[in-house]
Amino acid sequence: MKNIEFKPVESCCEPTLMEKQISLQDPVHQGELSHLPVAIIGAGPIGLAAAAHLIEAGQSFIIFEAGSKxxxxxxxxGHVRLFSPWQYNLDKAAERLLTKNGWIAPSPDELPTGHELRDQYLRPLAELPEINSDLHLNTRVVGTSRKNTDKMKTPGREQQPFVIYVEEKGKAKQYEARAIIDASGTWGKANPVLSSGVLTSQEQSLHKQIFYGIPDVLEADQVRYTGKHIAVVGGGHSALNTLLDLAKLQETNAHTKLTWIMRRDQVEEAYGGKANDQLEARGELGSRMHELVDSGKVSVVTPFHIQELKQDGERITIRGEQLGESRELQHMDEIIVNAGSRPDFSFLGELRLSIDQATESVETLAPLIDPNVHSCGTVRPHGEKELRHTEPGLYIVGMKSYGRAPTFLMATGYEQVRSVVAFLAGDLEAAAKVELDLPETGVCSVSRPQAKQVQATGDCNSSCSNEG
Structure with missing residues (x-):
């Protein structure tokens, strides 16, 4: 494990306009806006952690959650077991608040399921009077702006409060805030199946046979997938989880057929660090998947770029390109898409965002997390300074701050909001001192010679291919 203190990266160049804006930005807790709360969008782990830190800092807040809980x-x-143990899934400020109210923390080394994370941690946290009194459930944020000021107007905009437009239990309402912490995540905006990233009408018309995410194939969704030919699209941990569950289903019904589709050059790239990963459960996913592929229970197709889906009677044909040649994968009953997700900026449209064009992450994070240039899964610590936008007082945190990049861990989000809240409370020293204890992934990339050697010795079957 590494405990890293953030130090600014030296640059050979003159500071950019954005860097000058960052260096000049002051806390937004002073002046006429100081009586207003900080608005938190999303009551998941990161949003509730932000609330806990604001409570400790003596700052007022309001939380908007679109869901009913x-x-x-x-x-x-919720049926999925996390590969990170409880010690990485609890925010320190939240833990202190809960402990003061008699809460007993789970064993730090145990791996919770999503349901356990929600029931044993998030719900007790949200039920604390200090949070519950300012939590608005069934409240969807539909727009944000500066008061009487659209995106075009510059003079004095930072002196105007934010206005948050919501639909609360079916009624339109407006709230004012001095800052916004957007922790709404990216769930619900899954990437389409096509390699181009475009959602087509053909894909939409097949929605009854396409699932985005990790279905509960061993219980609630068992009937749907038993005895079917299933294509799993994706090369990350979600795809591995999905395939391992489907393999258990396959053991009870030999007619269940699994095809794994990725864009990766070699299947070995999806296995990760395996035994070298400091998160044992994360490494074990890759090891178990390697064994499953070796056994021939999963047909791997990689590198394969999906270009079109076509209805073929009651089944689906997947058309694409592999190594420069057209190819069709026929007779699929179901498609499970684990190709990641993307952020929703629609309700932030009247605010001035600093978003990287490629990753759709916060702009200053892009060089740290862009998978095109950063192959390791461990990202160096970052805080309030890196999370700033051109709009003072606006912060996108958590998974949404990473845009389309896939390397986010909850512990990263907890440190983000700790730093942001410290800044909003005027503690500039605490905001700048960013420390984070993260486990190493154990891998940065698979060397091409090694991958070719493994493939030559029969690690993949004849239709070896994959999507990332």
Missing amino acids: VGENISKW
């Missing part, structure tokens, strides 16, 4: 999105993958 906290951790609503987690409920949709």
Whole structure:
């Protein structure tokens, strides 16, 4: 494990306009806006952690949650067991608040499921009077702006409060805030199946046979997938989880057929650090998947770029390109898409965002997390300074701050909000001192010679291919 203190990266160049804006930005807790609360969008782990830190800092807040309960999105993958133990899933300020109220923390080394994370941690946290009194459930944020000021107007905009437009239990309402912490995540905006990233009408018309996420194939969704030919699209941990569950289903019904589709050059790239990963459960996913592929229970197709889906009677044909040649994968009954997700900026449209064009992450995070240039899964600590936008007082945190990049861990989000809240409370020293204890992934990339050697010795079957 590494405990790293953030130090600014030296640059050979003159500071950019954005860097000058960052260096000049002051805390937004002073002046005429100081009586207003900080608005938190989303009551998941990161949003509730922000509330806990604001309570400790003596700052007022209001939380907007679109769901009917906290951790609503987690409920949709509640059957999945996390590969990070409790010690990485608890925010320190939240833990202190809970402990003061008699809460007993779970064993730090145990691996919770999503349901356990919600029921044993998030719900007790949200039920604390200090949080519950300012928590608005069934409240969807539909727009944000500066008061009487659209995106075009510059003079004096930072002196105007934020206005948050919501639909609360079916009624339109407006709230004012001095700052916004957007912790709404990316769940619910899954990437489409096509490699181009475009959602087509053909894909939409097949929605009854396409699932985005990790279905509960061993219980609630067992009938849907038993005895079917299933294509799993994706090369990350979600795809591995999905395939391992489907393999258990396959053991009870030999007619269940699994095809794994990725864009990765080699299947070995999806296995991760295996035994070298400091998160044992994360490493074990890759090791178990390697064994499953070796056994021939999963047909791997990689590198394969999906270009079109076509209805073929009651089944689906997947058309794409592999190594420069057209190819069709026929007779699929179901498609499970684990190709990641993307952020929703629609309700932030009248605010001035600093978003990287490629990753759709916060702009200053992009060089740290862009998978095109950063192959390791461990990201160096970052805080309030890196999370700033051109709009003072606006912060996008948690998974949404990473945009389309896939390397986010909850512990990263907890440190983000600790730093942001310290800044909003005027503690600039605490905001700048960013420390984070994260486990190493044990891998940065698979060397091409090694991958080719493994493939030559029969590690993949004849239709070896994959999507990332």
